[in-house]
Amino acid sequence: MNYEFLIVGQGITGSIVALQLKKSLKEFKLIEGGNPNTSSKVAAGIVHPISLKRCNLSWRGREFYDFSDTFYKEVNFESSIELYKHYKLLRIFASFEEQNNWIGKTNNEIYKNILSLNNKEIENVKNMFGSGVVELCSRLSVSEFLDFVSSLLLKGNLLKKDLFKANELKLENNRFHYNGDIYSKVIMCDGVNALKNPMFNYLPIIPNKGELLTVSSNILPSQIINCGIFSLPETKNIFTIGSTYSNEDQKNNVTVNAKEYLMRKLNKIIEIDGIEIMDQQFGFRPTSLDRKPLVGEHPIIKNLYTVNGMGSKAILMAPLLVKELLDSIYKNKPLNSMVNIKRFSKKINAENLDYAKSLEKSFL
Ligand SMILES: Cc1cc2nc3c(=O)[nH]c(=O)nc-3n(C[C@H](O)[C@H](O)[C@H](O)COP(=O)(O)OP(=O)(O)OC[C@H]3O[C@@H](n4cnc5c(N)ncnc54)[C@H](O)[C@@H]3O)c2cc1C
Secondary structure, three states, X not given: OEXXXXXXXXXXXXXXXXXXXXXXXXXXXXXXXXXOOOHHHHOOOEEOOEEOOOOEEOOOHHHHHHHHHHHHHHHHHHHOOOOEEEEEEEEEOOOHHHHHHHXXXXXXXXXXXXXXXXXXXXXXXXXXXXXXXXXXEEEEOHHHHHHHHHHHHHHOOOEEEXXXXXXXXXXXXXXXXXXXXXXXXXXXXXXXXXXXXOOOOOOOEEEEEEEEEEEXXXXXXXXXXXOOOXXXXXXXXXXXXXXXXXXXXXXXXXXXXXXXXXXXXXXXXXXXXXXXXXXXXXXXXEEEOOOOOEEEEOOOOOOEEEEEOOOOOHHHHHHHHHHHHHHHHHOXXXXXXXXXXXXXXXXXXXXXXXXXXXXXXXXX
């Protein structure tokens, strides 16, 4: 069969590419390898436009939030499930300095309707410096979102559950051939696994390990609270506590260190005696050297694209970045230079050049 696109990877990014291509009636197929420990499978799903540490709008934060808010509300409508839901996030201040900074921001026009001060008591929570509210905050139930997209694609026979192997891709007359099908374009949405394939492994992707806990408690509050780590209400008395960040630990396992760190941080704001740990998970966020996403066309292999490197903000950024990539393909609109992978073209190495050459020769 002939398709316009082959998408590799059905994490958050590949799922969003698939939904946008489907909406614009493009023919595509998606291949997903089924790794059980991907970043998307463990992501908490919290979306807001604020960098909480500095109490600033994050880079293009408002623009990303407004676009993704509309996008996920459409997904809610299409799925008839409330996969995306508005929450208030309560930030527990760690100092008077943080409190002052927050108050200053609430008087600034830019932060109107985004930040406010919390004047109510939060039951069971110790907050001697007070707390603030991020009003513009939502949560996507990521695993249910991935399941919804997967079942949508399976229904249309658009999903193949298999590992994509770069050395089995062939190129003839500007068309990609894979497993008996022909594609005009390929979009790689393979997260940290990109480091294992010779197409885009020259990009400075840094796997950042994150761990989180599932706990049961009858004292944690029903809002999302953040005190450096977060507590996220799931179902009655069940909460997700996260996350850790580590560029050093690259092992595929959960750690006692992470569990102790999360419980220690939680203990600063709530009595943890009655809290029972039920599960612990890990995943690797695809972050980049300059902390900006990695989007665009391969510098040598035409019609081969990637969307990657969204670190801890894929849910916020992916909907608009995917649209911008598709606009660059179909409307010739230039990609934002801060995300365009052109900025790393000089990093391309001998292995990548050999792969590009072998692809050209693959039909000879
Ligand atoms: C603990 C933790 C908490 C987080 N919380 C949040 C949060 O609250 N909000 C937020 O926005 N972000 C959060 N993140 C970050 C977010 O999870 C990532 O930015 C996002 O999941 C990246 O998605 P992705 O689709 O680009 O990559 P991935 O999730 O890695 O998906 C890549 C997919 O490609 C598949 N794949 C890879 N190689 C192949 C191949 N060769 N063939 C076939 N398939 C392949 C994999 O199986 C996988 O399904 C969190 C991350 C962690 C670790």
